[in-house]
Amino acid sequence: MKSTERERLEKQTEKRYLWLRFKNGCKSLKGSKARQYALIAFCVLVILIWVCNKDRFSLENMELVSPAFVALSKLTLPITLIGGTVAILILYGTPIGTGKITNELQRIGLTNSAGETPILTAKTKDEKQSEVTVFEFDGVGIPLTEWENKRQRIEAALNVHIVKLKEGKNKRSILLYTVPAGNQLSSRIEWNDSYLIKDSSTLILGKSLMGTVKVDLAKIPHILLGxxxxxxxxxLLKLLLMQAVKKNAVVSIADFKGGVDFPSIWHSKCKMCFDEDNLSQLLTELVDELQRRKVLFRDNECHNLDEYNKRTGKELQRHIFACDEVAEILDKTGLTKEQKDKVSLIESKLSVIARQGRAFGIHLILxxxxPDANILSGQIRNNIDCRVCGRADNVLSQIILxxxxxxxxxxxxxxxxxxxxDGTIFQAFWFDDTDM
Ligand SMILES: Nc1ncnc2c1ncn2[C@@H]1O[C@H](COP(=O)(O)OP(=O)(O)OP(=O)(O)O)[C@@H](O)[C@H]1O
Ligand SMILES: [Mg+2]
Incomplete structure (x- = not known):
């Protein structure tokens, strides 16, 4: 890029930043009485100085002064008031340490192709978690993936630990949720029943540096764990299923790994199935239940399970179908035609639940x-919005997230x-099923 072109872009960006800061400054006034008073004090002071020194500022009586200067001198007060107010608002809208942070980002090469660095537009404490500082940047067109790729370098540059990285209200704005660099997640956090959330659809996954990580099945109905x-x-799967059982959901588990993962305690609390015929039967029943609920909800003019239960006073239960290693069921390699047909049938039932299960309270946790495309079809995968990935290589991470x-x-x-x-790192609660 030519240097004149670069200069032109830099000037344009500078103007945009000034405008952004001015807007931020105006916004910050709303939440701060002290800032309002300071701005009023400035205006009062300027007016007082003007009134007390009116004669000195006036050029009217002077000979040899051009009429244009005289006219201009009359505007001194409004110009000082407006200019000063704008400058103060820009100052209010400039977070402390902006220059230093810009330099640090420049040093680690977080720049766009015009060489511009993201500009800090706000630095606030998170409303829910006071130890979390949220940095809001105007990302100057640098995509979120680039921020993710440079995450560790950004952490070192800003001397913080990034808990979450996400886009703000628009694609230009990037939010960094951070805690002081010393804060670390513990490698083992014991589950305690007091963590259980009362409502029937929210399950807890674990703990991040920002607090408890949960998923509401009424909003995000299915979970994929990779x-x-x-x-x-x-x-983690058993942690979720244990909570579902405690919330009175009907839990069905397909265990094709020889029963090592689910000791007998689970058999008394959940529907277990160990072979394809059983599984086919179970999924058919679930899809039938889904169709039955469809009619039921339509007749009662309800949109979802919670609404139906509230309106009718009934207690229709949530159904959760879980499978610990879904490839054991869906992998078709080396199967006969007849076996492949059976797998396709299972796959089609899972697809129906994945597409329609949310409103009817029927959920998948796989x-x-x-989960390659030949094991988990796009139809199923694309309808599972809660994706959770543990230790993984690039390929697996790419498939899941x-x-x-x-x-x-x-x-x-x-x-x-x-x-x-959503970019949150967490430690799943350690849960021992012998305690159940
Ligand atoms: N939340 C946790 N906190 C601490 N340690 C854990 C946690 N979850 C698992 N571990 C450790 O990791 C080990 C393996 O866990 P787990 O059996 O759940 O792995 P997995 O992903 O299911 O493996 P596989 O794919 O082989 O079945 C556990 O025996 C335990 O030592
Ligand atoms: Mg396992």
């Missing part, structure tokens, strides 16, 4: 080491450490 062997999928973030951010020896689809 991760390499030993990453902690089974423990775990897998490798559509980015290599889990491979980069989860240490190779971590167990129970997961990355949620």
């Amino acid at each position: 991760g390499s062997t030993g990453s902690g999928k089974s423990v 775990a897998t080491q490798r 559509d980015s290599t973030a889990a491979a980069e951010q989860i240490p190779k020896d971590a167990a129970g450490r997961f990355l949620l689809h």
Whole structure:
């Protein structure tokens, strides 16, 4: 890029930043009485100085002064008032340390192709978690993936630990949720029943540096857990299922791994199935239940399970279908035609639940080491919005989260450490099913 072109872009960006800061400054006035008083005090002071020194400022009586200057002298007060107010508002809208942060980002090469660095537009404490500082940047067109790729360098440059990275209200704005660099997630956090949330649809996954990480099945109905062997999928799956059982949901588990993961205590609390015929039967029943609820909800003019239960006073239960290694069921390699047909039938039932289950309170929680397209069809995968990935390589992380973030951010020896689809890193609660 030519230097004149670069200069032109830099000037344009500078103007935009000034405008942004002015807007931020105006916004900051709303929340701060002290800032309002300071601005009023400034205006009063300027007026007082003007009134007391009116004669000195006036050029009217002077000979040899051009009429244009005389006219201009009359505007001194409004110009000082307006100019001063604008300058103060820009100052209010400029977070402390903006220049230093810009320099640090420049040093680690977080720049766009015109060489511009993201500009800090706000630095605030998170409303819910006071130890979390939220940095809001105008990203000058640098995409979120680039921020994710440079996450560790940004952490070192700003001397913070990034808990969450996401886009703000628009594609230009980037939000960094940070805690002081010393804060670390513990490698084992015991589950305690007091953590259980009362409402029937919210399950707890674990703890991030920002607090408890949860998922509301009424909003995000299905969960996909990925991760390499030993990453902690089974423990997390059982943590979720245990909560579902305690919330009076009907839990069905397909266990094709020879029953090692689900000891007998689960058999008394959940519907278990160990072979394809059983599974086919179970999924058919679930889809039938879904169709039955469709009619029921339509007749009662309800949009979803909670509304139906509230309106009719009935207690229709949520159904959760879980499978610990979904590839064990859906992998068709080496199967006969007849076996493949059986798998296709299972797949089509899962697809129906994935597409329509939310409103009717029928949910999927699937775990897998490798959900490739030939194992988990796009139809099913695209309808599972809650994606959680543990320790993984680039390929697995890409399949689960559509980015290599889990491979980069989860240490190779971590167990129970997961990355949620929204960029939150958390430690799943350690849960021992012998305590059930
Ligand atoms: N939340 C957790 N906190 C601490 N350690 C954990 C946690 N979850 C799992 N682990 C450790 O990791 C080990 C493996 O966990 P788990 O069996 O759940 O892995 P997995 O992903 O299901 O593996 P596989 O794919 O081989 O079945 C556990 O035995 C435990 O030592
Ligand atoms: Mg497992």
